[in-house]
Amino acid sequence: MGKETIAPIRKQEEKKKFVRRLDHDDSQRITRVVQWLFVTLNGWLGIQFLLWVRYCERGGTGVNVPRPAGAEGWLPIAGLMNTKYLLLTGHVPGIHPAAMVLFIAFMLMSLMLKKAFCSWLCPVGTLSEHLWNLGRRVFGRNLRLPKWMDFPLRGLKYLLLGFFVFLIGAMSAEAIHDFMSTPYGLVADVKMLNFFRDIGQTAVIVIGLLVLLSMLIQNFWCRYLCPYGALFGIASLLSPVKIRRDTEACIDCGKCARACPSSLPVDQVVQIRSVECTACMACVAACPAQDALQFSLAPRKAATPAERWRHRTLRPTTAAAVLTFIFLGLVLAAKVSGHWRTNLPRGIYVDLVSHAREAGHPGM
DSSP: OOHHHHHHHHHHHHHHTTBOOSTTOOHHHHHHHHHHHHHHHHHHHHHHHHHHHHHHHTTSOSOOOOOOGGGGGGOHHHHHHHHHHHHHHSSOOSSSHHHHHHHHHHHHHHHHHTTHIIIIIOHHHHHHHHHHHHHHHHHSSOBOOOHHHHHHHHHHHHHHHHHHHHHHHTOOHHHHHHHHTSHHHHTHHHHHHHHHHTOOHHHHHHHHHHHHHHHHBTTHHHHHTOHHHHHHHHHHTTOSOEEEEOTTTOOOOOHHHHHOTTOOOGGGSSBOOOTTOOOOOHHHHHOOBTTSEEEESOOOOOSSHHHHHTTTBOOHHHHHHHHHHHHHHHHHHHHHHTOSSOOOOHHHHHHHHHTGGGOOOTTO
């Protein structure tokens, strides 16, 4: 047997030393726990918000359920507008301040932990994940679009983001304040709820098509159409934590790339810089080699893989703790400082909500 044949065999034998069992990898279990906790929180907020709307629509009779300010997390455009208002004036807006607080919290998550909000917290992201898993069971597989089609489609969410950034970028602080103070701005959350309560045939068809496409193609909405995710992806480029591959420990099995829901070439690069990475850690969970793949800070220049990653790897429990700290920390700070709720008298809200369907967009 010649040297050319022996060398590759020795290399594979050396790499096999690092092969490990995966039964201790709990990243996906922890991710799912966080996902469902956040889905439960959103469900509770949704029920409370619906009860509050019905109370207002009945003229303030019945059970008086407080308006849940956390429901403003579903108003990302208001959050972006209010963040600009804060930057321009130095003052926290009085209308939908919770939308701004949550928007800033999710941005901080992206700056620190890539697009972890999308895969760990976003209810739409959680739904999308279950839809493509359901599609895989129903149809036997998910479709992967060819690169010539995938790349232009990914640009759609950046076009949508650019549209909103252009509109909001042209607004002055005074214009933002005036918009938020209109009946439409004050009950934007109610308008969103009424869209689904009074949903029409066209909207049902569009949503049904999105559900079908999400079953066929992994993360269809998140990958191609979500402007919120596009913004967080751009912010995630500044994150010091990334998926990193140790070429010495890697056994070139390709399992990480096959497990990636964003179809990233994890097995071909040293670190994932892509704006599409959601820090879901599915690739890390799929990797069978010790320390070959890590969600970590830049590795130390040490002699062994174990020393190289020591104190640099972010464990799933640590990532969950950081996300929780950012979320609860900003929410509690806003509540303590009095910048969480929109402080309108009950009578005004009763009148506004009762006529929410009649409130037209001020720009229309």
